Amino acid sequence: MYFDNSATSFPKPECVYNAVMDYMKNVGASPGRGTYAKAEEANRLLYQTRKAAARLFGAPRPSNIVFTANSTEAINLVIKGILRQGDHVITTSCEHNAVWRPLKKLEQSLGIVVHTIPCSPDGSISVKDAESLLSPLVRLAVFVHSSNVIGSVFPVGELTEIARKHGVPVLVDASQTAGCVPIDVEELGVDYLAFTGHKGLMGPSGTGGLYIRDGLVLDTLKEGGTGSMAVSPFQPEDAPDRYEAGTINMAGLAGFKASLEFIDETGIEEISRHKQSLITRLMEGLESESDIIMYGPPSGVLRSGLLSLNIGGASPYDIAALLDKRYGIMTRAGLHCAPQAHRVLGTVETGTLRVSVGWFNTKQQIDTLVLALKEIAQELR
């Protein structure tokens, strides 16, 4: 029983496996690098993947989507493509290391100044706090859409409106929300949205990308062959080629296209409802057990399909191991690459046990998990 979908989703829809295999066996060619019929097929496949991603996020054009290896790369591209010596940046107090470490690195190397908007243990964040941190020195705002530890969904639309009113571009880290809640980049008004293919989007690992608003140009993270404009010694100016140096992960993207189509056919609203109902069922099931501490927003509030918990003072690692060995239930214990979020919860020393659901989890599985957690809690008493 797999409950670690926030780390990476499993299983994937059947069509994803088939699409990867089909590309590898029957197409094979690299997009942008040839004029034979198979290369055309690869080009078309890549374009259709871009188009499907643009459609899911409400981006006006496929060329607003740049593919990267994951959201970590997409986030690094924006942070390092914008921030310069002495710039200020605002972010939240519960960012994943994918945001936090690049910022800390630039703090060391370029003397940037990082301001954090405090997030409460119940997973809420104040738009007013954000506004008070905006000064003319701020060059970028980075907001996680949903912390992978706390699970609440931040009001990034409102945060973005405030930031943009002060002329500050906004990057949203949608690693946990893409494929989990509906996202419309135009409605949210964001300038950049980073997503990863292997979590809620149900694609292969090694896929992901960045939405870039029309007209914005970032400095590059890497330079190299793009298949286009080979005579020029410089990287092309236009997206997506500018940011996609080197042969692209076409096998992964072929699978990603299939998973995006699967989400489109199933309906993102339907997926969102399903995950939310599973998490609500889990929280309601555990409510009666006073030794179980559930973190983040109360039951019923929208979550990105995950719940962090602890049982009394027991080590979450021990509980995860017990769940696996005795019940065959896979969860994840620890800091989940986001010590910042654990500081908010006061769990940075102990960590938490995280349960995260996917499209293929069922009510029955949740009920089994509830029983198992209660049994463990009673034994520990």
Next chain:
Amino acid sequence: MIKKITVVETSPCMADKTKLKGITEADCDLADLLPYINAEVKRADYKPGSISFKRGIIGFTIMNKNINITKFDNLTHLYELLDWVKEFLNDIEARKNSITPCYDLLKYPAPTEIYKLLPKTNCGQCGERSCMAFAGKLSRMNAEPEQCVPMYNEENSEKLKLLKEILP
């Protein structure tokens, strides 16, 4: 109706090496559609058997099954343009019965007629050495009036209006 347009070949643009041009092929013959396209598109260059028109800086030439496109940025851009042109041509095809086909050839105005309206200072801001050279380019639609900056001064507004009228 076009179902699919396949890219046959792409290569650097002659005029602007930072852009690409491409040869593409639709899955059906478009010859019958040309006079209808001519009726729908302003400033199209129609000849029996082919038609060329521009959308911004992007050029399209249609001939039998071929749709050739110039001055796009990259392959993603090309496929976006193919999505657009497919929808555009299918829409014309769908409305064919209510469109009167047009067989008129594009009439290029004489360069001397254009020259009369230009500032005649040979200042070079348009990228040409002389106003006469620019007039030649304008007459063949290889330039845009916006390139002549002085033409947009207040005192030339009347001439600009006349110029836009005689341009195709």
